[in-house]
Amino acid sequence: MIQISHVSKIYKSGTVETVALNDVSFEIKKGEFAAIMGPSGSGKSTLMHILGALDTPTSGTYILDRENVEKLSDDQLAEIRNRKIGFVFQAFNLLPRRTALQNVMLPLVYAGVPKEERIERAKKYLDMVGLSDRLEHTSNQLSGGQQQRVAIARSLVLNPAILLADEPTGNIASSQAAEIMEIFQDLNKEGHTIIMITHEADIAQHAKRTIHIRDGRIVNDGNNHKQKKANK
Amino acid sequence: MEYTEIVTEAISTLTVNKLRTGLATLGIVIGIGSVIALISLGQASAQAIQSQIQSLGSNLLTVQPSGQNQGGVRGAAGGGTTLTLEDAEAIQKSSQITTINKVSPEYSSRTQVTTGRTNTNTQVIGVTPVYAEIRKVQMDLGNFINEAQINSMAKVAVLGPTVVENLFGENANPIGQTIRISGQTFTIIGVTASRGGTGFQNQDDIVWVPISTAQKQLFGASHVTSIALEAKSADVMVDAQNQVGYLLLARHKLSDPADKDFSIFNQQDLLNTVNQTTGTFTTLLAGVAAISLLVGGIGIMNIMLVTVTERTREIGLRKALGAKKKVIITQFLVESIILTFVGGIIGTGVGILASYIISSFTSFPFVISPDSIILAFAVSAAIGILFGWYPAQKAANLQPIEALRYE
Structure with missing residues (x-):
């Protein structure tokens, strides 16, 4: 589904070069639920931008759903x-x-x-995230958890190859954060490929796989399930 | 994305901040409104002056004695004594002159006119009956001067309404009463209908008497001060001018046209000059108004730039969700075009209203040319595109990452 090989991203500001990603390679298969973890400044945001096709890598290749995206x-x-x-x-980023x-x-x-068809499909996905009674509410009339559920419905509405979540629970009260993670796990069970970026270890635990990144390099890539077992 | 949706989207965005939208539109309203009002004002004043000139007679030529060169000193125009009644008769009768309908010799002078109690200084013109036909004089009371009164050198006078007002008071009927002109008693036989000023001379402040009486009884002169001619049509004005010119040169025994002791004024020349002047005037007014339109356009651009900055996050989100450059450009352009277009519609209304008010307070006619309205709409749409383009480009070229990060 996703193939990142030897991807580097270098930002140039005058004569100063900052290496945000340094020769990163990994693969994410269809139906995976992966968390990308790292402290701030580790390059995880840059990686997220490249994965999200919001930015292009300086070098290396990125294949998403059999398509080369890097150029x-x-x-x-x-x-x-x-x-x-x-x-x-x-920050949900709903239109106010x-x-x-x-x-x-x-x-x-x-x-x-x-x-x-738009109305029909949008209603279907809002129903799926449990908001069928909030269709006509504007975003400022919804709680943080509800806004994030609207955003999840929006992300799913075109049935995308991957779901890319950037700190999805960062702005939400912890009780509602659990609901959001449940939705992600349900979606994953239905076969959706999910990549989640976070710096919180307990949130990352909801994923099946965690890729640790530091100083622009992958430092650890492991199966959470096995680790959990090992911990027990 | 269908266009109706883009338009409804733009309208709903614009209605969010009504005050700002209103103020941005106001600039265009004032710009378009003043363009329309000022063009209308220019055209109305041109029409008013033209119709006044035409009310003095159509296809009119006026022959006046010109100042002659005598020992290197040039006399004042109109001051000569070289034109005579015989010249007028010759123009009327000559077989060489084929383009003239009517000939009206006139003797004009300013003098004191009194009743027993009141007096006024006014223009006294000695005329023939043709005068009323050529100069389109309408009678309010009584009759104009007739042929018999000329033959008998009758002491009768026709008064303009201003003279009546000055001598007898407003709305008086002076028919049958007498006035004294240069000490001689005249019986009033008619009052003309009001014609208003022409910008040159008040056409109502005149006393008309038979030309024979004026020449021989009042002023003791044998010449005329001008001869008014009516050409058969507007197309033969130049021919008429030439024919009369040659005839008078021959009659005055002048071989060189440079020595001519008369001038022929063509009413068409005057109209053309007036048209040119008012045209320049209108262009000038429209130019001033165009500057306010430009300022309005800059106001729109300013607001659109603020909007782009304010909505950076929204633009970033839209791009992240798959909006292409063209979609973003269209969205912002449509917004600015709606702003200017609405401004154009309101401004047209305001401009028409302003012209109407101006015309009701002045003697100008109410003129709105469809051209100026079409122009206003074209210009306001063009301003929307022109001044909306840069902000729209700026929005479309935002990088989604930068835009999403923007706080």
Whole structure:
């Protein structure tokens, strides 16, 4: 599903070069639930941007769902993001003053889906995250957990190849964070591929696999299930 | 994304901050409104002046004696004594002149006119009956001067309404009463309808008497001060001017046209000059208004730039969710075009209203040319595109990562 090989990202500011990612390679298979962990400044945000086709690597290749992504134009990247990637952000990033339904329909608008079908599909996914009674609520009328569930519905609405979550519980009260993680696990059971970026170890525990990153390099890549067993 | 959706999306975005949207639009409203009002004002004043000039007679030529060169000193125009009644008769009768309909010799002078109690200084013109036809004089009371009164050198006078007002008071009927002109008693036989000022001279402040009476009884002169001619049509004005010119040169025994002792004024020349002047005037007014339109456009650009900065996160999100550059550009352009277009519609209304108010307070006609409205709409749409383009480009070129990170 995802193949990252020898990916480096170097930021240049004048004559100073900052290496954000240094020769990173890994593979994520269909149906995996992987967490990418690391302290701030480790390069995990840069990795997330490259995985999300928001940015292109300086060198190396990135294959997403059998397509090479590393050398595409801005508009081609926009299309990849639209069709293959579902984003869940830390700050939810819903459009203010728009209803839950309008927010979930937004990716469908850019995909050119006709209006009737948009409404139908958006309702279906809002129902799936348990918000069928909040369709006409605007984002400021919803709690943090509810907003994040709207964002999850929005990320799923075009049935993307991967779900990319960036600190999805970072701005949510812990009781609601558990609900969000449950939704992710349910989605994973249904076969969705999920990559989650976090710096919280207990949140990362919900994933099946954790990739530890530090100073732009992968320092550990292991199966959580086995580790849990080993811990017991 | 269908266009109706883009438009509804843009409208809902614009209605979020109503005050700001209103103020941005106001610039365009004032710009378009002043363009329309000022073009209308220019055209209305042009029409007013033209219709006044035309009300003095159409296809009119005026012959006046010109100052002659005498020992290197040039006399004042109109001050000469070289034109005579015989010249007028010759123009009327000559077989060489084929383009003239009517000939009106006139003797004009300013003098004191009194009743027993009141007096006024006014223009006294000695005329023939043709004068009323050529100069389109309408009678309010009584009759104009007739042929019999000329033959008998009758002491009768026709008064303009301003003269009546000055001598007898407002709305008086002076028919049958007498006035004294240069000490001689005249009986009033008519009052003309009001014609208003022409910008040159008040056409209502005139006393008309038979030309024979004016020449022989009042002023003791044998010449005329001008001869008004009506050409058969507007197309033969230049021919008429030439024919009359040659005839008068021959009659005055002048071989060199440079020595001519008369000038012929063509009403069309005057109209053209007026048109040119008012045209320049209108362009000038429109130019001033265009500056306010430009300022309005810059206001729109300013607001759109603020909007782009304010909505950086939104733009980043939209791009992350798959919006292509074209979609973002379209979204912002449509917003700015709606702003200017709404401003254009309101501004057109305001401009028409302003012109209407101006016309009701002045003697100008109410003129709105469809051209100026089409122009206003084209310009406001163009301003929307022109001043919306840069902010829209700026929005579309935002990098989604930078935009998402922006707080």
